Every structure is written in C-alpha cells, then in structure tokens.
Amino acid sequence: MSSGNTWDTLATLANKIQKVHLKDLISEPHREQYCLIEKNGIILDLSRQKIDREVLKHLFQLSTERQLVERIKSMFKGEQVNDTEKRAALHIALRAKRNQRIEVCGENVMVEIYAVLDKISQFVCRVREGTFRGFTNKPIKNFISIGIGGSYLGPEFVYEALRSDPEAKKAADGYCLRFLSNVDPVDYFRVIQGLNPEETLAVIVSKSFTTPETMRNARNIRQWFINALSEDSISHHMVAVSTNLEAVRDFGIDPENAFGFWDWVGGRYSVCSAVGILPLSLYFGFDTMREFLDGAQDMDQHFVHTPMEQNIPLLMGLVGVWNRTFLGYPVRALLPYSQALLRFPAHIQQVDMESNGKSVDRHGSVVSFPTGPINFGEPGTNGQHSFYQLLHQGKTIVPADFIGYIHSHQDISTDEISAHDELMCNLFAQPDALALGKTAEECRKEGIAEYLIPHRTFPGNRPSTILLLTKLNAFALGQLLAIFEHRTVVEGFLWDINSFDQWGVELGKVLAKDIRQQMIQYRKKSGQAKIALSNPCSEKLLKKYLDSC
Numbered sequence: 104m105s106s107g108n109t110w111d112t113l114a115t116l117a118n119k120i121q122k123v124h125l126k127d128l129i130s131e132p133h134r135e136q137y138c139l140i141e142k143n144g145i146i147l148d149l150s151r152q153k154i155d156r157e158v159l160k161h162l163f164q165l166s167t168e169r170q171l172v173e174r175i176k177s178m179f180k181g182e183q184v185n186d187t188e189k190r191a192a193l194h195i196a197l198r199a200k201r202n203q204r205i206e207v208c209g210e211n212v213m214v215e216i217y218a219v220l221d222k223i224s225q226f227v228c229r230v231r232e233g234t235f236r237g238f239t240n241k242p243i244k245n246f247i248s249i250g251i252g253g254s255y256l257g258p259e260f261v262y263e264a265l266r267s268d269p270e271a272k273k274a275a276d277g278y279c280l281r282f283l284s285n286v287d288p289v290d291y292f293r294v295i296q297g298l299n300p301e302e303t304l305a306v307i308v309s310k311s312f313t314t315p316e317t318m319r320n321a322r323n324i325r326q327w328f329i330n331a332l333s334e335d336s337i338s339h340h341m342v343a344v345s346t347n348l349e350a351v352r353d354f355g356i357d358p359e360n361a362f363g364f365w366d367w368v369g370g371r372y373s374v375c376s377a378v379g380i381l382p383l384s385l386y387f388g389f390d391t392m393r394e395f396l397d398g399a400q401d402m403d404q405h406f407v408h409t410p411m412e413q414n415i416p417l418l419m420g421l422v423g424v425w426n427r428t429f430l431g432y433p434v435r436a437l438l439p440y441s442q443a444l445l446r447f448p449a450h451i452q453q454v455d456m457e458s459n460g461k462s463v464d465r466h467g468s469v470v471s472f473p474t475g476p477i478n479f480g481e482p483g484t485n486g487q488h489s490f491y492q493l494l495h496q497g498k499t500i501v502p503a504d505f506i507g508y509i510h511s512h513q514d515i516s517t518d519e520i521s522a523h524d525e526l527m528c529n530l531f532a533q534p535d536a537l538a539l540g541k542t543a544e545e546c547r548k549e550g551i552a553e554y555l556i557p558h559r560t561f562p563g564n565r566p567s568t569i570l571l572l573t574k575l576n577a578f579a580l581g582q583l584l585a586i587f588e589h590r591t592v593v594e595g596f597l598w599d600i601n602s603f604d605q606w607g608v609e610l611g612k613v614l615a616k617d618i619r620q621q622m623i624q625y626r627k628k629s630g631q632a633k634i635a636l637s638n639p640c641s642e643k644l645l646k647k648y649l650d651s652c
C-alpha cells in the first residue's frame with residue numbers, strides 16, 4: 104500500500120498533538136464546524152478527541168490512498184472482501200429493500216433474503232395467532248433462543264434494548280424470551296426455570312450447526328421436551344436457524360421449520376439475518392423487527408453515500424485508527440447512558456475484537472503497528488461507581504464512546520429534574536471531566552489540604568466521543584448497530600486486515616475436542632486410561648479434576 108508519506112506525517116502529527124492538552128484543543132474557535140456532525144437524527148461529537156483539522160485532513164488522505172471508499176463499495180456490491188474464506192461480507196443486504204439488486208456470483212441475493220423474511224413473518228404470525236401450537240395443543244408463549252457468540256450476543260442485545268420501548272413492549276405482552284448460550288449446565292437450569300415445555304418453542308441458532316456448546320444445549324433442551332411430552336413433540340417445539348440445513352434435518356427438525364442464511368453473513372454480523380430476526384420477531388412481532396432492519400438500512404445508505412467529512416461510522420473508524428495506531432491507546436470503553444443498552448458493549452466487544460484482533464494483514468504479512476483495541480464497557484452511571492476511577496486517574500488512557508438519548512423509554516418526574524435528566528447530567532459531565540481534568544492549582548483554590556493534592560488532581564487530556572440520539576426505538580437501534588459494525592469495518596480496511604474471518608478461535612476448540620476424547624476414555628476406564636497433553640502441568644491439572652469428581 105503506497106501510503107508511506109501520509110502514514111509518517113500522521114505519526115509526526117501524533118507526536119505533536121500529544122504535546123497539546125485536550126482542554127486547549129477543545130477551546131479552538133469553530134471546532135464544532137468539523138467536530139459536530141448531525142445526520143439521520145444522530146449527533147456525533149468528536150470535539151473531545153485529540154484531533155484537529157490537520158490530523159483529519161491526513162486521515163482523509165490516508166483513506167483515499169488506502170482506497171477506503173472503493174473497498175466499502177466493493178463490500179456493498181458483494182465482492183469477495185473476506186479473502187481467507189473466499190466470501191463476500193454482505194450483512195448490509197440483509198436489511199436492504201426488497202426491490203434492490205445485490206449479486207453474489209451473478210445471483211441476486213435479495214430474492215433469497217426476502218424468501219426467508221417472508222417465511223419468518225408467516226411463521227411468526229402462525230405462532231402468535233395460535234395456529235402453530237405445542238404438542239398438547241397449547242398456544243406457545245415462551246421462546247428459548249439457543250446459540251453462542253454471534254448467534255447469541257446480537258439478538259440478546261436487541262432484546263434488552265427494546266424490551267422497555269413502549270411500542271415494542273406492547274407487542275411482546277404475554278410472551279417470554281430467554282437465551283441459552285453457555286454450555287455450563289447452570290445456564291440451562293436457569294433458562295428452563297419456571298417454563299412449561301408445553302408452551303415453549305426453542306430456536307436453535309447456529310451458522311455451522313456444529314458448535315459444541317450450542318449442539319449440547321440443543322440436545323439437552325430436546326431431551327427436556329421428550330421427557331415432559333413425547334419423542335414426537337419435537338416438530339412442535341423446536342425450530343432452527345442455520346446455513347447447514349442438512350445438519351438441521353439430521354437433528355430431527357422439520358425442514359419446514361428451518362430458516363436459512365448464507366455463508367456470506369459472518370456470525371458476529373448476523374443479527375439482521377434469521378439469527379436475530381426469527382427469535383426477536385417471535386417475541387416482539389415481525390413489524391418491530393422490520394423497523395429495526397430499516398434503521399440499519401438507513402445507516403448503511405448514509406455510510407455508503409455520505410462524504411467522509413460528514414460520515415458518522417467512517418469518522419468514528421478514522422478516530423479509532425488514530426487512537427489505536429498513532430496515539431497508541433490499547434483499550435477503548437463503550438459507555439451507553441441507557442440501561443436498555445446493557446448488553447450492547449458485550450455485542451460490540453465480539454463484533455470488534457473478533458473482527459480486528461489480528462496481527463497479520465490480509466496478504467499474510469505481519470503488521471508492524473497496533474491493530475484492534477481491547478473493547479469493554481458497561482452502562483453509565485453504573486460504570487462511574489466501578490471502573491471510571493481508572494478512566495480518570497489511571498496510568499492507561501482509555502478513549503471512551505458515550506451514547507445517550509434525548510428521550511427515555513420511561514421517566515419519573517417527581518423531583519426538580521426528571522430521573523432521565525439526572526442520568527443525562529452525568530453523560531454531559533463525564534466527557535468534560537475526562538478531557539479537562541483538574542489541576543493542583545484548582546484544588547488549592549478549593550482549599551484542599553496539600554497532602555491530598557496529588558490524589559485529588561485529575562490529569563484530564565483523556566479523549567472521548569459522544570453519540571446523542573433522539574430515542575431508543577427499533578429504527579434507531581438498527582442505526583446504532585450499523586454505525587458500530589461499519590466503524591469496525593472501516594478500521595479493518597485501513598489496517599488492511601481481514602475483519603471477516605476468525606481463525607483465532609480455532610486452536611482452543613481443537614484442544615477442547617482432544618481433551619473431550621481423553622475424558623471419555625478416562626471415565627469409561629474408571630481412571631485407568633492415560634492422559635496425554637502437551638505438558639506435565641496441564642496433565643496434572645486435568646487428572647486432578649477427573650479424579651476429584
């Protein structure tokens with residue numbers, strides 16, 4: 104990639120800007136002209152990032168040299184952007200309009216996408232109207248979504264985000280949705296607690312339909328139905344979402360009750376496929392989920408058509424690369440000031456870290472600069488009473504993304520300001536506290552005792568972004584999801600890594616499979632089989648476990 108000069112210039116600018124405190128950057132006249140973007144009902148405030156016009160100009164230059172816009176367009180066109188798996192990455196097609204034409208290898212994928220969406224909407228109607236019933240003819244009221252990773256985190260985050268939205272809540276009245284992900288039996292027992300199998304439908308969600316955790320949980324739930332009902336009850340109580348429809352059939356699921364998707368949808372980018380839309384529509388109704396898809400599509404259109412200077416996900420991606428690679432910040436925090444978004448950080452953690460946690464570029468060469476950061480987060484204000492101490496005074500600078508809403512799902516106005524206002528005071532305070540800090544001089548003016556001054560000083564100079572949205576409904580949630588998916592993709596394209604594969608999860612899976620085999624032998628032979636692992640400490644630990652239980 105021929106961006107040596109720009110890269111070097113950015114490195115020089117990074118050194119220069121690190122000598123300027125954020126409080127001085129923030130007071131730059133007219134900073135809002137390029138740091139405050141208002142588009143599609145969303146305000147993006149980058150004024151507390153360690154950027155200036157010069158930095159942005161060179162980040163745009165780097166994007167041009169790295170053909171960022173062309174690569175985004177090639178992703179949207181269904182070209183093979185996932186080089187190692189020789190696939191497209193077409194999650195944007197999942198939310199495109201029926202009349203759009205998007206091709207993979209000459210086939211218009213919109214036809215298949217809408218065939219599945221129509222099948223979901225009809226099935227959801229049958230379940231919710233009570234024409235699809237349980238084995239004992241009882242209407243279905245409870246749904247268990249069984250899946251892990253991308254087949255779980257996205258749907259769960261959407262469920263949590265919408266279950267207090269007045270409109271979505273109305274549609275979900277009388278239903279219950281739970282998620283079974285961990286192979287830990289404790290998760291299974293918690294999920295089935297209090298559920299009547301006669302009124303329960305399980306959705307097995309697995310792209311591969313081979314993931315051991317999911318298949319084990321699916322077998323356990325199948326047995327739960329068989330024990331409570333009958334061997335013949337499964338077609339009334341289990342459906343599946345997968346790309347591996349043969350394995351779904353072999354499991355005993357009626358092909359009529361199988362909902363497909365495609366290898367060009369990455370697991371962590373799959374919430375807009377049947378992976379999310381089936382279980383969430385069963386719970387919220389199909390119309391709510393269509394609005395969610397429309398919101399994601401709205402942001403897709405913004406992303407692909409808006410110039411760089413006004414493009415929300417693209418700017419966030421540029422700032423992400425700037426913070427990680429040029430300023431060297433290894434971690435970033437995602438801090439939604441919205442309890443409904445409590446599982447959003449966990450979802451974005453997978454989207455981002457499974458996508459960009461890579462050390463080689465897409466051609467297989469080791470990259471010489473830092474790539475994907477560690478992502479973590481919690482809703483504010485809870486985080487403030489937990490890890491914000493480190494954000495404000497710790498040795499590691501953690502750029503933070505704050506998310507807030509103008510209107511809340513619910514509010515209480517018994518005080519001078521409402522409970523939502525109370526929450527938002529915190530959202531507006533924290534970014535400034537992080538950026539501006541508090542000097543020893545300011546502490547002294549407040550009369551703080553001299554021995555406490557070092558403890559009560561805040562260095563400030565800690566960057567953050569604010570995203571302010573109007574309200575958290577299904578449409579806006581789709582927009583939010585797409586912003587963060589595209590941010591990750593922008594960063595991956597600029598680093599020239601493949602954000603769509605995940606080979607790094609393989610090795611542990613292979614070792615677990617080997618240990619499983621050895622465990623079976625050991626148990627069968629009542630502890631007389633040999634345990635052979637790669638090293639004596641691992642062998643000893645496993646033997647200790649096996650001999651103690």
Ligand SMILES: O=P(O)(O)OC[C@H]1O[C@](O)(CO)[C@@H](O)[C@@H]1O
Nearest residue numbers: 252253254309310311314370608
């Ligand atoms: O949907 P599947 O095939 O069960 O996979 C679940 C998850 O496992 C992973 O492959 C990682 O282990 C994820 O990428 C994926 O979302």
